[in-house]
Amino acid sequence: MSRPSPAPGTPTPPSTTAPARTAFTLRGEVACPASLTVADLRERWEQHRAEVVFDCATSGPRHHTFEGPLLREVVDDAKPVFDARRRKDRSRFLLAVTGGDGHHTVLSWAEIDADFGNVPILLATAMDGRSLESAGSQLVVPTDRCGARYISAITSVWVGALA
Numbered sequence: 001m002s003r004p005s006p007a008p009g010t011p012t013p014p015s016t017t018a019p020a021r022t023a024f025t026l027r028g029e030v031a032c033p034a035s036l037t038v039a040d041l042r043e044r045w046e047q048h049r050a051e052v053v054f055d056c057a058t059s060g061p062r063h064h065t066f067e068g069p070l071l072r073e074v075v076d077d078a079k080p081v082f083d084a085r086r087r088k089d090r091s092r093f094l095l096a097v098t099g100g101d102g103h104h105t106v107l108s109w110a111e112i113d114a115d116f117g118n119v120p121i122l123l124a125t126a127m128d129g130r131s132l133e134s135a136g137s138q139l140v141v142p143t144d145r146c147g148a149r150y151i152s153a154i155t156s157v158w159v160g161a162l163a
């Protein structure tokens with residue numbers, strides 16, 4: 001049964017429950033799709049730290065410290081349906097990361113694969129010492145010179161090969 005909606009003009013009462021636990025979906029050509037919260041990212045995988053500087057086209061250089069698991073380790077556990085022993089097979093895969101406002105970007109699996117780019121891309125659980133639990137995770141691409149791929153409030157990570 002749904003709750004009755006308040007009368008128009010009724011102020012929203014302050015929330016007495018815990019802040020919303022923003023989750024994102026990990027989906028695509030994976031054997032084990034999942035819905036993951038920032039708390040899951042913090043509790044289930046080793047945390048790495050990255051001190052980064054990136055340039056924003058509109059607001060200039062930005063300095064941040066992020067913590068979180070490696071994107072590669074999180075996606076590995078969803079079991080992408082490539083032949084993990086074959087580098088050529090892994091190298092066909094792409095990742096598309098989407099934020100809450102619809103901003104999205106792509107990465108190649110090879111960027112994060114230890115046999116190729118081996119970039120320590122993170123799914124951040126904290127930025128500048130503050131938890132991202134209610135905002136949602138943020139993509140951290142320490143080797144990017146500009147900030148466009150630092151997708152915030154992640155809602156979806158899709159993994160798959162070009163059809």
Ligand SMILES: Nc1nc2c(c(=O)[nH]1)N[C@H]1C(S)=C(S)[C@@H](COP(=O)(O)O)O[C@H]1N2
Pocket residue numbers: 055056057062099100101102103146147148149150151152153
């Ligand atoms: N969801 C989402 N994430 C985003 C963007 C956006 O528009 N939407 N802009 C990107 C750009 S262009 C930059 S420079 C950085 C800015 O991050 P900051 O303002 O937190 O330093 O966020 C990135 N992440």
Ligand SMILES: [Mo]
Pocket residue numbers: 055056057058059147148
């Ligand atoms: Mo930017």
